[in-house]
Amino acid sequence: MTSAIELKDLRKNFGPAEIIRGVSLDIKKGERHAIIGPNGAGKSTLFHLISGRYNVSGGSVSLNGENISNLPPYEIYRKGLSRSFQVTNIFPRMSVFENVRCSLMWVSEYKYSFWHLVDREKKLNVRTMEVLDEIGLTSRQHVPAGVLTYAEQRALEIGIAAAGGAGVIMLDEPTAGMSHSETDQAIELIRRITAGKTLVMVEHDMGVVFDLADRISVLVYGEIIATDTPENIRNNKAVKEAYLGAESEDA
Amino acid sequence: MSETTNTLTGVMSLSLTKRFGPWFFLAIGLIVLPLIFSSNISVYTMNLMGIFIIFALSYNMLLGQGGMLSFGHAVYFGLGGFMSVHFMNYVEAGIVNLPVFVLPIFGGVIGLVFALIIGSFSTRRSGTVFAMISLGIGELIASCSLIFVAFFGGEEGVTGDRTMGPVIMDVDFAQDIEVYYLIAAWAFITIALMYLFSRTPMGRMANAVRDNDERSEFIGYSQQRVRLISFCASGFFAGIAGGLFAINFEIVTEENLNALTSGVVLLMAYIGGVGFFIGPIVGAVVFTLLQTLLSNYTEIWQLYVGVLFVLTVMYVPQGLTGILAMHGPAFKMKRLSVLFVPYLRMGVPTLFMLAGISGFLEIMHHVRSAAVGETSMSLIGFEFDSHGVMPWVIVGVLAVVGGIVSKTQLPQMKDAWETANAPMDSNEGASS
Numbered sequence: 034m035t036s037a038i039e040l041k042d043l044r045k046n047f048g049p050a051e052i053i054r055g056v057s058l059d060i061k062k063g064e065r066h067a068i069i070g071p072n073g074a075g076k077s078t079l080f081h082l083i084s085g086r087y088n089v090s091g092g093s094v095s096l097n098g099e100n101i102s103n104l105p106p107y108e109i110y111r112k113g114l115s116r117s118f119q120v121t122n123i124f125p126r127m128s129v130f131e132n133v134r135c136s137l138m139w140v141s142e143y144k145y146s147f148w149h150l151v152d153r154e155k156k157l158n159v160r161t162m163e164v165l166d167e168i169g170l171t172s173r174q175h176v177p178a179g180v181l182t183y184a185e186q187r188a189l190e191i192g193i194a195a196a197g198g199a200g201v202i203m204l205d206e207p208t209a210g211m212s213h214s215e216t217d218q219a220i221e222l223i224r225r226i227t228a229g230k231t232l233v234m235v236e237h238d239m240g241v242v243f244d245l246a247d248r249i250s251v252l253v254y255g256e257i258i259a260t261d262t263p264e265n266i267r268n269n270k271a272v273k274e275a276y277l278g279a280e281s282e283d284a
Numbered sequence: 285m286s287e288t289t290n291t292l293t294g295v296m297s298l299s300l301t302k303r304f305g306p307w308f309f310l311a312i313g314l315i316v317l318p319l320i321f322s323s324n325i326s327v328y329t330m331n332l333m334g335i336f337i338i339f340a341l342s343y344n345m346l347l348g349q350g351g352m353l354s355f356g357h358a359v360y361f362g363l364g365g366f367m368s369v370h371f372m373n374y375v376e377a378g379i380v381n382l383p384v385f386v387l388p389i390f391g392g393v394i395g396l397v398f399a400l401i402i403g404s405f406s407t408r409r410s411g412t413v414f415a416m417i418s419l420g421i422g423e424l425i426a427s428c429s430l431i432f433v434a435f436f437g438g439e440e441g442v443t444g445d446r447t448m449g450p451v452i453m454d455v456d457f458a459q460d461i462e463v464y465y466l467i468a469a470w471a472f473i474t475i476a477l478m479y480l481f482s483r484t485p486m487g488r489m490a491n492a493v494r495d496n497d498e499r500s501e502f503i504g505y506s507q508q509r510v511r512l513i514s515f516c517a518s519g520f521f522a523g524i525a526g527g528l529f530a531i532n533f534e535i536v537t538e539e540n541l542n543a544l545t546s547g548v549v550l551l552m553a554y555i556g557g558v559g560f561f562i563g564p565i566v567g568a569v570v571f572t573l574l575q576t577l578l579s580n581y582t583e584i585w586q587l588y589v590g591v592l593f594v595l596t597v598m599y600v601p602q603g604l605t606g607i608l609a610m611h612g613p614a615f616k617m618k619r620l621s622v623l624f625v626p627y628l629r630m631g632v633p634t635l636f637m638l639a640g641i642s643g644f645l646e647i648m649h650h651v652r653s654a655a656v657g658e659t660s661m662s663l664i665g666f667e668f669d670s671h672g673v674m675p676w677v678i679v680g681v682l683a684v685v686g687g688i689v690s691k692t693q694l695p696q697m698k699d700a701w702e703t704a705n706a707p708m709d710s711n712e713g714a715s716s
Contacts, residue, residue, distance in 0.1 A: 084502065106501040116502060124495035135492045139504030143485035145513055150483050193503065 037062045037097060037201050037231040038083060038114075044091035045075075045082055045255075052078045054255035055092065060248075062097075062200075065232040067242045070252035071275075076235040077119055079252065080205050083233075084116045085109040096201065111139065115199035119206045119235070121186045123193065125179030129170050132178045132189060133196055134161045140197040161196075168192035168222060184215040188222060195226040202227055204234040208241050220244060243267070251275070307476065314468040318461055325576070327460045333572040334467035335528045338474050340552040340564035342521035347550075348558035349482055350514040351494030352407070353415045356422025357549050360519040362541020363398055363425070364391025364526025366436060369536045372444035384449035384457055385466050388527030395523020399516045407511035410497060422546050429538040441537030444530065457531070467528050474521055479561060481517055490514045551589065555596050557603020566605050584649050588642070614704040626693075626700035633689035640683025647675055 038060040045053040052075045060066045068076050081087040083094050085106035093102045101109050124132050134157060141157050143149055151157065165171045168188045173181060178189060187207065195202055207223060208216045220241055223232070236242045242249060243263045250260040253275045259266060266272055318327055339361055346352040368391040374380045375387075406417040429436035436442070446457045455462050481487045489510045493500045497507040530536050539545065548571070556567020571589070578585040600606055614620050643663060650661045650670045659671045668675050 086498075105506065107504050107506050110502055110504045118499075122496060122499045122502075124492045124499065126495050127491055131488065131491070135488055135500075136503045138485045138489065145486050145489070145505075145509060147481055147484040147486040147513070147517070149485055150480065151485055151488055152483060193499075197503065 035062055035098065036060060036095070037064070038233065039095040039098075040083070040092065041095070042092035043079075043082060043089060043094060045078055045087060046090050052255050053082065056252070056255070056257050057092075058250060058257060058260065060231065060233060062231055063229065065227065065245055065247045066234070067246035067249045068233065068235050068252055069237075069239075069242055069249060074252045075255045076252055077205060080116065080203055080233075080235060084114060084203060107139075110197070110199070113200040114203065115194045115197055115201070116203035117190045117194035117205055117207060119209060121183075121190050123178045123186060123189055126177055128175050129178050129181065129189060130161060130165065130174040133164050133192055134158070136193040136196040137161060137164070140199075164192055164196045167226060169218075184211055184219075187211065187215075187219065191219070191222060191226065199230075201231040201233065204232065204236075206235050206237060208236065208238050216241065310475070311472060314472060317468075318464050322461075324460065327464050329572060329576045331460065331464055331467050331532050332576065333569055334464075334471040335525050335532060336549075336552060336568035336572055337565050338471055338528070339522055339525035339549055340556065340568040341475060341478050341561075342518045342525060343549045344553045344558055344561075344564045345478065345481070345490070345514055345518040345521070347553055348560075348563065349487065349494065350490040350511060350518075351497075352410055352418075352511060352515070354418040354546070355415055355543065355550070356418035356420075356425075356546050357518075357522060358541045358543070358545035359402075359422055359425045360395035360399055360522035361526040361529070361545065361549070362429075362536065362538075364388070364395045364523025365530040365536035365540050366442060366526075367391050367394040367523070368527035368530040369442045369444040369534070370435070372446060372448075372530065372534075373442075376445055376448035381450060383452050384446050384531060385469075387531060388470055388524045391523040391525075391527025391530070392520045393523065395526065396516055396520040399519025400512075403512045403515035403519070407515050408508050410493075410507075410511065419543075422541075422543055426538060426542040429541065436538060437536075439538065441535055441539075443535045446531050446534055463532050467532065470524065470528055474524055475565070478517075478521060482561060486510070486513055551593050555593060555603055557605035557609075559602055560605040560609065563603050563605040567603065570604065582646060583653075584645060587645065617704075619704040622704045623700055626697045630690060630693045630697045633686045633693060635686070636682050637686030637690055640679045640681070640686055643675075643679035644683060647679065 036059050038058070040056050040058040043053055043056045043058075044051065056079060068079065070076050078087065082089050085101070085104055085108070088103045093100055095101065096109065096112055096114050099112065101112060101114075104112075124135065127135070134151065137157060137160055138151075141154075141160070143154075143157075162171070162174075165174055168191065170181075170185060170189060170192070173185060178186065181189060187210075191204060191207055194204065204223065208219045211219060216238065223234075223245065232245075234242075234245070236245075246263055248260060249263055249266045250257050251266065251269075251272045252258075258275055259269050259272050261269065317330060321327070321330065339357075342360075343354070343357050346354050346357065368387045371380065371382070371387050371390050372384065375382055375384065402417075402421050406414055406421065430438060446463070449457070457463055457466065482490075489500060489505050490513075492503075493505070493507050493510045500507050500510065526536070526540065529540065552567040552571045553564045554567065555570060556565065557563030574585060574589055574592075578588065582588075596603060602609065611620060611623075614623065646663055647661070647670050654661065654670070659669050660667060661670045662668075
């Protein structure tokens with residue numbers, strides 16, 4: 034199997050504070066990879082570095098063998114990496130339908146077109162309806178996205194990230210703040226829309242992680258201390274100490 | 285799946301009347317209006333209205349559609365005006381042979397070119413940075429107009445003569461009514477183009493960038509590129525409006541591109557409502573009416589416009605169109621009649637209060653600014669002595685009593701509003 038994402042000695046510092054301290058990681062194509070770690074370990078920062086929101090301070094990020102370090106987010110997206118956000122990050126004043134449709138426009142090759150009329154592009158609208166159907170928001174399509182319930186917004190967030198059909202999908206805490214039943218639904222949704230794709234996710238809910246992931250990386254203080262299958266991670270002594278120790282400190 | 289496609293084709297095959305109806309009415313309205321309002325002053329007003337409608341709509345491509353607050357939009361309007369008036373003079377001198385009605389296109393082109401140049405750095409950021417740059421550029425170009433006299437004509441501006449072009453079908457634009465139809469035609473075309481622009485992938489992404497510029501980068505779009513394209517389109521249409529202004533008034537001066545005009549277009553768009561496509565149209569119509577009609581009756585009309593703006597920002601940020609749109613649900617449930625009497629009960633004392641307040645302002649203005657010894661003034665047909673006590677008492681009573689009475693009517697209006705907007709019972713046949 035070839036790599037989807039490859040990180041080589043990736044580093045990020047904000048002024049003197051080094052947040053990511055030499056992360057090397059190889060995520061294979063088609064793999065579901067989870068990144069876990071205590072609060073403040075740098076999981077979200079790592080996501081921002083891979084997806085282009087932050088510039089890297091050192092090392093490199095490769096997508097499908099191509100160096101994408103320091104490219105702007107839209108370039109990285111165009112190369113086939115799409116992501117969702119931990120804090121819901123949608124287009125609040127536009128309708129749910131429009132949210133999804135916008136996320137399909139670039140991949141449908143419209144680019145910055147001002148010579149197509151979106152309402153007359155049948156294929157685009159049909160595809161939008163399919164995505165809405167998949168994320169279960171068909172009945173809410175005309176509502177402004179800002180007034181959706183929290184769980185619905187999370188579903189939309191995932192929908193926007195996955196709609197474009199990117200080969201690599203990164204989800205930042207997709208189930209954060211959800212109730213049990215909502216979480217179960219979200220897992221189902223994630224499983225469905227990432228079928229056959231590479232999934233990288235940050236998640237706090239261990240149930241979700243062990244349920245979904247093929248491999249897990251544990252990030253502690255900006256360093257990966259272990260990458261392995263869920264069973265092995267569960268039994269890994271270093272992980273138990275570092276991770277659970279930090280968790281109990283939190284509590 | 286088949287079900288979703290069905291609903292979709294249902295949405296897409298909107299009946300022809302629904303899709304083209306408004307445009308049909310707009311066209312008919314534009315043609316018929318000068319037959320109804322045929323006096324000189326009303327044709328003058330409507331010409332100005334048409335120009336401002338295009339200008340305000342182009343401004344809303346930035347503010348309402350793209351989330352860019354510009355304090356320097358008159359730059360593109362003014363440059364378009366100067367360019368067109370120069371071309372008008374070229375036509376007169378026989379350098380180029382073009383009919384006058386195509387001249388606004390040159391205004392549009394120079395608006396586009398300058399928008400491209402200025403936008404290439406000002407659209408990197410939205411928000412405060414963009415607003416400050418637009419303000420600075422506005423001042424810069426306005427001061428340039430006094431430096432580059434060859435193009436801007438210095439303080440007296442550049443004049444032209446629109447009647448010197450080739451005469452086509454007996455139209456030489458000597459009369460205002462001919463100019464009216466020229467403006468109306470351009471207005472129709474540009475309104476349609478700007479509306480269509482908002483329905484393209486580009487127009488949709490402009491909204492997306494307005495809502496959340498960061499996320500738009502994670503669905504493949506460069507926020508700067510999206511803003512730049514909106515900005516260029518906006519500059520183009522503002523330039524066309526400027527070109528029409530040049531044809532209409534045959535003079536363009538520094539005043540047409542300074543901060544005052546930039547402020548006016550912001551007022552128009554905001555009063556009309558930036559959240560709606562037709563908002564700026566409403567705003568331009570209301571503003572022009574205030575400007576041309578109100579200024580016939582009072583010297584302090586700008587004060588009233590200012591108050592209207594402040595009240596809009598404070599109480600109805602959705603603008604006048606927003607007030608209308610608020611009545612949509614009640615209208616759909618056929619309950620507008622419920623609101624009629626409460627509005628009347630609220631409206632009449634409010635009118636008295638406003639009459640009192642504006643009477644007070646007018647008398648005060650008269651006392652302060654009339655010639656020495658001139659003490660008689662007239663307000664809505666009443667002649668009186670502005671230095672007497674009685675007028676002050678009357679306006680005072682009107683304002684205070686009107687204010688108090690309208691306040692007592694507030695609760696009943698709120699109740700009526702809630703009744704009108706209450707969700708329907710199932711036996712009333714609600715669809716929601």
